Amino acid sequence: MRCVHKFTELEADVGVRTEIPENEIRRQRDIMARIAEMNAAGRERLALVDTFGCQQNEADSERIRGMLREMGYGFTEREAEADVIVLNTCAVREHAEKRVLGNVGALTHTKRAKPDQIIVLCGCMVQQPVMAEKIRRSYRIVDLVFGPQALWRFPELLERVLTERTRVFAVEEEDGSIAEGLPAVRQKGVKAWLSAMYGCNNYCSYCIVPYVRGRERSRRPEVIVEEARALVASGYRDITLLGQNVNSYGKDLSEDVDFPRLLRMVNGIPGEFVLRFMTSHPKDAGEELFRAMAECEKVENHLHLPFQSGSDAILKKMNRRYTKADYLALVELARRYIPDLVVTSDIIVGFPGETEADFLETMDVIERVRFDALFTFIYSKRPGTPAAEMDDPDSREVKQARFDRLIARQNAISGEIHAGYVGKRVRALVDGVSDRESGLLTARTSGGRLIHLKGGEQRIGEFAPVEITGCNTWALYGEICE
Ligand code: SAH
Ligand code: SF4
Numbered sequence: 001m002r003c004v005h006k007f008t009e010l011e012a013d014v015g016v017r018t019e020i021p022e023n024e025i026r027r028q029r030d031i032m033a034r035i036a037e038m039n040a041a042g043r044e045r046l047a048l049v050d051t052f053g054c055q056q057n058e059a060d061s062e063r064i065r066g067m068l069r070e071m072g073y074g075f076t077e078r079e080a081e082a083d084v085i086v087l088n089t090c091a092v093r094e095h096a097e098k099r100v101l102g103n104v105g106a107l108t109h110t111k112r113a114k115p116d117q118i119i120v121l122c123g124c125m126v127q128q129p130v131m132a133e134k135i136r137r138s139y140r141i142v143d144l145v146f147g148p149q150a151l152w153r154f155p156e157l158l159e160r161v162l163t164e165r166t167r168v169f170a171v172e173e174e175d176g177s178i179a180e181g182l183p184a185v186r187q188k189g190v191k192a193w194l195s196a197m198y199g200c201n202n203y204c205s206y207c208i209v210p211y212v213r214g215r216e217r218s219r220r221p222e223v224i225v226e227e228a229r230a231l232v233a234s235g236y237r238d239i240t241l242l243g244q245n246v247n248s249y250g251k252d253l254s255e256d257v258d259f260p261r262l263l264r265m266v267n268g269i270p271g272e273f274v275l276r277f278m279t280s281h282p283k284d285a286g287e288e289l290f291r292a293m294a295e296c297e298k299v300e301n302h303l304h305l306p307f308q309s310g311s312d313a314i315l316k317k318m319n320r321r322y323t324k325a326d327y328l329a330l331v332e333l334a335r336r337y338i339p340d341l342v343v344t345s346d347i348i349v350g351f352p353g354e355t356e357a358d359f360l361e362t363m364d365v366i367e368r369v370r371f372d373a374l375f376t377f378i379y380s381k382r383p384g385t386p387a388a389e390m391d392d393p394d395s396r397e398v399k400q401a402r403f404d405r406l407i408a409r410q411n412a413i414s415g416e417i418h419a420g421y422v423g424k425r426v427r428a429l430v431d432g433v434s435d436r437e438s439g440l441l442t443a444r445t446s447g448g449r450l451i452h453l454k455g456g457e458q459r460i461g462e463f464a465p466v467e468i469t470g471c472n473t474w475a476l477y478g479e480i481c482e
């Protein structure tokens with residue numbers, strides 16, 4: 001299909017920068033105004049945005065909601081009354097894709113009852129050519145399909161669906177760009193996502209992300225600092241800088257800025273707030289980062305540092321570019337700078353060719369590091385990635401058994417670490433409601449550990465001293481010290 005935006009021509013104007021020129025953003029804003037005018041003529045129009053996948057997708061959905069609001073849409077949770085339904089999809093594992101397709105299937109009935117309902121599929125899953133084709137052929141109820149790189153053109157794409165009443169697909173392969181100045185509707189509360197960079201260049205052999213999210217590109221530091229300042233001013237207290245490989249920030253910028261420097265810049269914003277970041281890749285983490293974390297009082301004592309596997313042979317096949325010894329040394333160095341650092345990680349069990357001996361190396365890393373929490377996944381074959389071509393002799397049962405052993409051991413470790421909090425006093429940010437009926441709130445420690453505690457909702461947004469009174473594997477229980 002025709003590529004609607006003329007990025008290659010514009011590139012000549014903006015040099016090597018990948019930022020969308022202001023006049024293009026203005027054009028999208030004009031379209032939003034036109035659609036808002038159209039919508040204002042009749043009854044109130046409603047939209048529903050459902051997000052699958054990671055925080056990057058959450059952040060993208062906030063932009064989609066922002067654009068929908070500017071186009072005059074209100075929001076609903078009920079599919080039956082929505083005029084526009086947006087499913088922002090994920091492709092990281094097969095399970096995520098199955099969930100999305102199941103949801104699309106279920107919308108057949110909704111759309112039959114409301115034939116002018118517009119169904120939009122966007123995000124990572126649809127950026128895969130095979131998947132886009134499958135939707136074109138087999139999911140005819142879907143009206144608009146666009147990948148993450150085309151997000152900023154949502155108004156123009158939606159306008160085409162509304163005015164031409166045709167199906168629109170915008171899934172051309174693109175390295176990606178940066179679109180500043182788009183509106184956002186953020187989740188209410190105290191926690192906000194702030195994208196520092198987009199895309200990934202790492203090509204870990206199992207991972208689909210670099211194929212669907214384009215090349216690494218960093219937002220200008222001054223734009224990030226300004227956005228953080230605005231977030232603090234409007235009451236957000238917990239800001240997470242996002243990137244698939246956030247600590248490679250700045251490599252593509254001509255300015256002299258890297259991730260540790262960015263942390264220091266955001267840390268310098270006045271106001272009471274805390275700063276987190278994810279996800280860091282071990283190959284880009286080092287002394288400078290840890291020194292910045294230790295010296296910046298607003299940067300929390302939490303490092304999410306995925307190691308994926310403890311076996312050097314598997315790490316090599318994964319294209320992770322570090323060894324088990326490198327990883328262990330890195331965590332040790334981090335803890336030297338930040339003694340009470342909470343370390344969490346991601347692990348893949350059952351990568352093609354993983355042997356029992358390889359798996360035991362992973363278990364060994366868990367014993368040595370003693371992570372506070374882990375996100376553990378069974379390997380899922382992603383067509384088009386190098387790992388999908390590798391010999392994978394082990395059965396699902398063998399992988400599941402390893403996975404269960406790992407979870408059991410980690411649960412015991414998390415339980416022990418949590419028990420160590422009991423009786424201690426910590427500073428925590430009260431960030432939401434845990435259970436309204438029993439009057440329980442949620443709070444987070446500096447390391448991101450979840451606390452359930454009693455209190456009135458007016459306390460949400462407060463940093464409070466909390467005495468930890470109990471725990472289980474997943475959470476702590478506490479009381480606010482008055
Ligand atoms: N950029 C981040 C997160 C990527 S996706 C990082 O590099 O850590 C989040 C996690 O999903 C990964 O860390 C990995 O553990 C897991 N993952 C990615 N691809 C996968 C696959 N094909 N099968 C199973 N787990 C996968
Ligand atoms: Fe995927 Fe690796 Fe990039 Fe993370 S760093 S998004 S695992 S390719």
Ligand code: F3S
Nearest residue numbers: 053054090091092124
């Ligand atoms: Fe999924 Fe895309 Fe995030 S594949 S994990 S939504 S970057």
